[in-house]
Amino acid sequence: MKKKINARLVFLSILAIFSTMLCITLVYYDLFGKQIMANLEIYSNFIREYDTIDEIMAAGDRNSQDGVRVTLIEKDGSVVYDSATDSETMENHSDRPEILSAYENGEGTDIRISKTLDQSTYYYAVRLEDGMVLRVSEEAENIFSFFFSAIPTLLVIAGLLTIISLIFAQVLTDNLVEPIEKLAEHLDDGENITYYEELEPFIHMIRKQHQDLRHSANMRQEFTANVSHELKTPLTSISGYAELIEAGMGTEEDTRRFAAGIHKSATRLLTLINDIIRLAELDVSKGELDLERINLLVMVNACAEMLQISAQKHNVTISVEGEDCYIMGNRTMIDELIYNLVDNAIRYNYENGKVYVKVGHEGEKVALIVSDTGIGISKEHQERIFERFYRVDKSRSKSTGGTGLGLAIVKHILVSHDAKLELTSEPDKGTTMKIIFEE
Ligand code: ATP
Numbered sequence: 001m002k003k004k005i006n007a008r009l010v011f012l013s014i015l016a017i018f019s020t021m022l023c024i025t026l027v028y029y030d031l032f033g034k035q036i037m038a039n040l041e042i043y044s045n046f047i048r049e050y051d052t053i054d055e056i057m058a059a060g061d062r063n064s065q066d067g068v069r070v071t072l073i074e075k076d077g078s079v080v081y082d083s084a085t086d087s088e089t090m091e092n093h094s095d096r097p098e099i100l101s102a103y104e105n106g107e108g109t110d111i112r113i114s115k116t117l118d119q120s121t122y123y124y125a126v127r128l129e130d131g132m133v134l135r136v137s138e139e140a141e142n143i144f145s146f147f148f149s150a151i152p153t154l155l156v157i158a159g160l161l162t163i164i165s166l167i168f169a170q171v172l173t174d175n176l177v178e179p180i181e182k183l184a185e186h187l188d189d190g191e192n193i194t195y196y197e198e199l200e201p202f203i204h205m206i207r208k209q210h211q212d213l214r215h216s217a218n219m220r221q222e223f224t225a226n227v228s229h230e231l232k233t234p235l236t237s238i239s240g241y242a243e244l245i246e247a248g249m250g251t252e253e254d255t256r257r258f259a260a261g262i263h264k265s266a267t268r269l270l271t272l273i274n275d276i277i278r279l280a281e282l283d284v285s286k287g288e289l290d291l292e293r294i295n296l297l298v299m300v301n302a303c304a305e306m307l308q309i310s311a312q313k314h315n316v317t318i319s320v321e322g323e324d325c326y327i328m329g330n331r332t333m334i335d336e337l338i339y340n341l342v343d344n345a346i347r348y349n350y351e352n353g354k355v356y357v358k359v360g361h362e363g364e365k366v367a368l369i370v371s372d373t374g375i376g377i378s379k380e381h382q383e384r385i386f387e388r389f390y391r392v393d394k395s396r397s398k399s400t401g402g403t404g405l406g407l408a409i410v411k412h413i414l415v416s417h418d419a420k421l422e423l424t425s426e427p428d429k430g431t432t433m434k435i436i437f438e439e
């Protein structure tokens with residue numbers, strides 16, 4: 001890229017140099033020709049002042065060494081005198097343009113290429129009072145030789161200019177490319193790179209993409225580490241119990257207890273794996289959802305029923321109230337959503353605690369509110385509980401069988417349904433999660 005820019009700049013400057021020089025040569029050559037003509041005119045004016053033809057001839061002879069040729073032509077075109085050649089041998093001149101013009105208009109000029117091709121002859125002719133024509137002429141370099149003789153100088157100047165433009169092109173491309181190169185080196189830390197404003201949106205976008213990439217790479221890494229860790233705990237206990245049974249330790253009663261432990265850990269592994277699979281599914285199936293019209297109240301009631309046993313176990317009562325509210329949603333997902341919220345409200349509750357679920361309209365929108373009289377969540381945890389595997393109190397959550405994926409799934413479902421969640425919670429008082437569906 002850099003080389004390309006460089007080459008183009010150099011090419012452009014060389015082109016500019018040569019075209020400028022060509023123009024200058026043309027202009028200069030034109031001036032040069034006009035100057036010669038002007039000189040010839042002055043000279044002819046000077047000669048024609050002589051009174052007799054003899055005097056003109058004498059003047060012509062005197063000046064023939066200087067390269068100026070004087071010719072006198074009769075009215076009929078025959079040559080009377082020529083300072084360079086014997087006039088007797090010269091053909092009739094009445095067809096020469098400058099002579100014709102002089103007959104008609106009093107004066108005439110012409111430029112003709114000489115026999116030696118690198119020269120041109122400049123003619124100036126003027127009609128004298130007696131009708132004869134006086135012509136003076138001079139040979140001079142023509143445009144080609146003019147140009148060729150200028151070539152060495154041109155080449156030297158062009159060479160110098162090329163070198164200068166090469167240096168400039170180098171500096172220019174360096175300036176252009178430098179911030180881009182720097183950016184590549186300092187994608188993460190390079191706040192202090194100075195770049196020009198045209199580059200800003202581009203750099204902004206690259207930085208953003210880079211950050212996103214890193215972020216998702218970190219997330220994935222973290223997720224893998226978490227998954228491995230979560231799998232390890234139940235597997236370790238399964239392996240421990242199995243070992244004890246294998247060694248034939250303890251009574252039959254103990255063996256039953258070990259088996260129960262294995263069962264519990266295995267169940268835990270299953271829910272964990274289910275959650276992970278669910279999350280992976282949600283990650284993949286972005287966009288194409290099977291939406292249907294759902295009566296939220298009916299779903300909430302079904303869910304409360306299903307969780308009744310768990311609630312009884314925790315000595316918690318669930319009450320549902322509200323009106324029929326319809327939303328467009330994916331049945332499985334909405335079911336999961338309600339389940340996870342009510343499940344948390346039961347699990348992170350106190351003995352004899354309460355769970356209230358409410359479904360109702362809020363203007364155009366539909367709201368689902370799940371509140372509890374439980375342990376609550378302190379401010380610093382409130383933002384993080386939606387992260388995968390995040391649990392406020394690891395030991396409590398683990399004793400209740402939580403893996404910290406429930407709310408991560410909830411968040412996912414909210415995003416895919418364009419729903420908003422408002423969380424209010426106070427430690428020891430309780431938690432309220434309010435979900436607002438656009439519709
Ligand atoms: P899982 O739902 O996957 O079985 P979990 O319940 O631990 O496990 P989340 O549902 O994601 O995971 O909840 C994350 C954490 O947020 C919980 O461990 C808990 O500490 C806290 N939390 C969630 N809901 C409540 C609530 N209603 N009251 C108090 N704390 C809560």
Ligand code: MG
Pocket residue numbers: 340343344402406407
């Ligand atoms: Mg949960």
